[in-house]
Amino acid sequence: MAKFLALYMGTPDLQPAGPPDEATIGRGMAAWQTWMVDHAGQVVDAGGPLGKTKQASKAGISDTRNAVAGYTIVEADSHEAAVRLFENHPHFAIFPGHAVEVMEVLPIPGG
Numbered sequence: 001m002a003k004f005l006a007l008y009m010g011t012p013d014l015q016p017a018g019p020p021d022e023a024t025i026g027r028g029m030a031a032w033q034t035w036m037v038d039h040a041g042q043v044v045d046a047g048g049p050l051g052k053t054k055q056a057s058k059a060g061i062s063d064t065r066n067a068v069a070g071y072t073i074v075e076a077d078s079h080e081a082a083v084r085l086f087e088n089h090p091h092f093a094i095f096p097g098h099a100v101e102v103m104e105v106l107p108i109p110g111g
Contacts, residue, residue: 003074006072008070009069010097045073046072048071053068082104
């Protein structure tokens, strides 16, 4: 099986009404835990939420922003099978997340 990195993508302004209320957070976390249990055989690294971003470049180190809100690493037989694991995921079905982007983790060339 191949490994895939799933990036939970946020939205710039969450929702017009602000962050979710406690009931939505509780419902979303319960659904997220159910998703993790249902896919336990394919989850390699549960990952977690991500904090603020810093960037290192030729210009030095600076603060920056992106839409990545968290990650998970899964195993699947194909890219299609991996992305299908995230259909209707609580990240965007309950929470105000935008999407889940899934990409294959490729071997290091020459490794």
